[in-house]
Amino acid sequence: QVQLVQSGAEVKKPGASVKVSCKTSGYTFTTYGITWVRQAPGQGLEWLGWISGSSGYTNYAQMVQGRVTMTTDTSTTTAYLELKSLRSDDSAVYYCARLGGVVGGFDYWGQGTLVTVSS
Amino acid sequence: SYDLTQPPSVSVSPGQTARITCSGDRLPKQNAYWYQQRPGQAPVLVIYKDSKRPSGIPERFSGSSSGTTVTLTISGVQAEDEADYYCQSADSSATYVFGPGTKVTVL
Numbered sequence: 001q002v003q004l005v006q007s008g009a010e011v012k013k014p015g016a017s018v019k020v021s022c023k024t025s026g027y028t029f030t031t032y033g034i035t036w037v038r039q040a041p042g043q044g045l046e047w048l049g050w051i052s053g054s055s056g057y058t059n060y061a062q063m064v065q066g067r068v069t070m071t072t073d074t075s076t077t078t079a080y081l082e083l084k085s086l087r088s089d090d091s092a093v094y095y096c097a098r099l100g101g102v103v104g105g106f107d108y109w110g111q112g113t114l115v116t117v118s119s
Numbered sequence: 120s121y122d123l124t125q126p127p128s129v130s131v132s133p134g135q136t137a138r139i140t141c142s143g144d145r146l147p148k149q150n151a152y153w154y155q156q157r158p159g160q161a162p163v164l165v166i167y168k169d170s171k172r173p174s175g176i177p178e179r180f181s182g183s184s185s186g187t188t189v190t191l192t193i194s195g196v197q198a199e200d201e202a203d204y205y206c207q208s209a210d211s212s213a214t215y216v217f218g219p220g221t222k223v224t225v226l
Contacts, residue, residue: 035215037217106207107164107173
């Protein structure tokens, strides 16, 4: 079965960086993309960007452009999200999800990773 | 940026029908998707490409599209359907956007 398992919670200071991993299994990694979405406490879903599982092509949301890097490791079928120059308003649950295929939407999701930015 | 509009909340009695709308200028040309999110859980895809239902999603969930508005309909609402629902679409450059979400309350 398709699974996306994310790394554990992180606490970071303002200005620091965080790297969240998303280990996938149960499907051919290079056939789909991975997208990242975050949700601040009590707020809605916010799309951050996506990365192709085959080519590594990325498309980032304008609001995090310049601070975000999405990568993949096809040998371990793992995707990564790195966010730099963290601010307090980056505190959120970060989700990875599978993108593409016949469905075309975000059909399988990770469990989420809580990132807290606090001095 | 491209915006999607949803009502903040919808209330419905058990067994009745809930309808949640999502409006956006590009919806006539782009597919819409709907996600259910229960408190403390990751979102779940309930409708894709405007009106298709993924395997495992109950038949009471359906989607439709008309012009710049798409609608998620939950027929015969059950207590377990109480959740936040988000529509999602894309612009022409594979940039994705979510609506602000609609809280469905089962009375």
